[in-house]
Amino acid sequence: MVAAAPPVDDVPPDADADNDDANDAEDDAAPELNGNGATGEAKKKKKKKKPKKKKPEQSEPPRIPLSKFFTDGNYPVGEIQHYKDDNAWRITSEEKRYIEKTLNADAEQTYQNIRKGAEIHRLVRQHARKTIRPGMSLTEIAEEIEAGTRALAEADGLDGGVGFPTGLNINNCAAHFSPNAGDTTVLQMGDVLKVDIGVHIKGRICDSAFTLSWADPAYDNLLKAVEAATNTGIREAGIDVRLGELGGLIQETMESYEVEIGGKVYPVKPIENLSGHTITPYQIHGGSTGKSVPLVKTADQTKMEEGDYFAIETFGSTGRGRIVENGDCSHYARIYDAPNVPLRLTSAKSLLKTINKNFGTLPFCRRYLDRLGESKYLLALNHLVAQEIVSAYPPLYDQIGSKTAQFEHTILLRPTCKEVVSRGPDF
Structure with missing residues (x-):
């Protein structure tokens, strides 16, 4: 599973020899000046340049462990967003900056574990986005994603690797479907596929999802609505923000879109009984004390807090906007x-x-x-x-004939700013 880094191949030995001969000939022919400007017989010795070491390049598909590229253990910081309104002062607060500067070793290692998982997520999902096509089986897609995750993390189990089963949810299935052994489902033209990938390092889970579509281009608005709603949730999230109010802002964004199919207009509805969530060590939904980010306005007065680690995920549907459990369980x-x-x-x-x-x-x-x-x-x-x-956790479905979409990022509410740890050039 783990490929070696490509060998350094510079100038072939024969070419070096030819070059040396040519250089020697030039040195013999050219007169050399001594300190008084006269021609000297002593010939200067030519220094050979040391060959430059090539940086390792990631394989395709990604299989070279991430530690080969980040040898100092410091991984890329995610997208930084400033807090809004009453929390805008945090970015320049000397007190809050001091808190971040003097993180203890455990807290700093937590940040690095989160960022390592996020970098693995970006590499694995970017390959998936380039290669997933109709005609592929869901088992083939899931196993490729999971093999990449395990290889880059150099782990498979409690130390790191896959954070949860790869979700491959088609059309009216919104979440929690992963192929079981013997599943023969093949991706078709006309499908809308949600890809939900989890990566963990020492129990710190990066949870991020995206949607791909080979359906009628009119469904592109469904994807735009859900991605915009997720970005609204990220932008408006912050310390002391009330979760019920945040849900209302997500809902407002999503419901501003509609989809027209065959002359009929379908409003894009947030799936009201799904939500985002906090993530705690080894617990994807934050355990018994976890917080939920609703997709519609609610009366929930619970506040986001400094240090919270959230999955901001939104689901939209052309159906009734409500899901039920159905089908063979995999999760x-x-x-x-x-x-x-x-x-x-x-x-x-x-x-x-x-x-x-x-x-x-x-x-x-x-x-x-x-x-x-x-x-x-x-x-x-x-x-x-x-x-x-x-x-x-059985699969979750909206009504038959509807299409659903999902986008998701994980964010860390740091003392001075929001870090969208899973953000990448793709979305």
């Missing part, structure tokens, strides 16, 4: 504060050990269990779900 996660209950199935005990060792509370899917060599585990998995030790 699961162990519950952080699950009750300590006796398990009557030996297979369930064994499977729980596998989950604890490889995923902890990170989401996983059935393909990941297959990859670890687990087999005939469905009964045990369902038993863990029934005992409320593991949560199941």
Whole structure:
């Protein structure tokens, strides 16, 4: 999986020899002056230039570990946005700047883990955006993304790698679909595909998603509406911002767009029972104390706070703007504060050990269990779900015939500014 960096290949040996001979001949022919301006017999020795080391180049598809490019452990800072209005003073505040300058080692390492995951995300998703095409199977797409993530992170498990199962959600499926073993779904012309990718380093998850479309160009407005709504959420987010009010601004942006298909106009609706969320170590939805960023105006008076790490994600639909669970489940996660209950199935005990060792509370899917060599585990998995030790997250669908879109970035509310850690040149 890990390719070596390309070797340095400078001037061929024979060419060096020819050049040396030519240089010697020129030196013999040209008279040399001594300190008094007279011709001297001593010949100056010509210094050979050391060959320059070539910088490593990332492979295509990306497989060379990120540590080869950032040897000092410092990873690129994301897009910096200033806080608005009452928080604009933070960017020049000596107190807040001092706080950031004097971060303890653990806090600084957290920043670097987040940024490393974000850089991996950018490389993997940019390759995916260039290569995903109709005719590819969803399994092929998911496995390519996940292989790149594991290779760049040089990890597969609790130390780093895949942060959650790759979401590949087509048309009216908005979220939580990843192909199980044996799935034969193939991407078609006319599809609208949401690609939701998670990368983690030491439990710090980068969560970012985008939408690709091969449908009628009229659906481009759906994608524009959702991306604009996500950017509104990012722009308006900040310390002390009330989540219910932020949802209203997201809603206003999304509902300003419409889609015309076959002479019929469809308003773009925010999917009201989906939301953005805080992310805490090894917990994609922030655990029991997590905060949610609604996509519509609500009465929620909860405030964003300094140090919060949010996934700002928005979903839009040409349907009813409300999703329901349906279909074969692929996404699961162990519950952080699950009750300590006796398990009557030996297979369930064994499977729980596998989950604890490889995923902890990170989401996983059935393909990941297959990859670890687990087999005939469905009964045990369902038993863990029934005992409320593991949560199941079935696919989420709007009404049949509708199209849905998703865009998402992760942001860090730093003491002085917002850092959109997952921002890249693509979106």
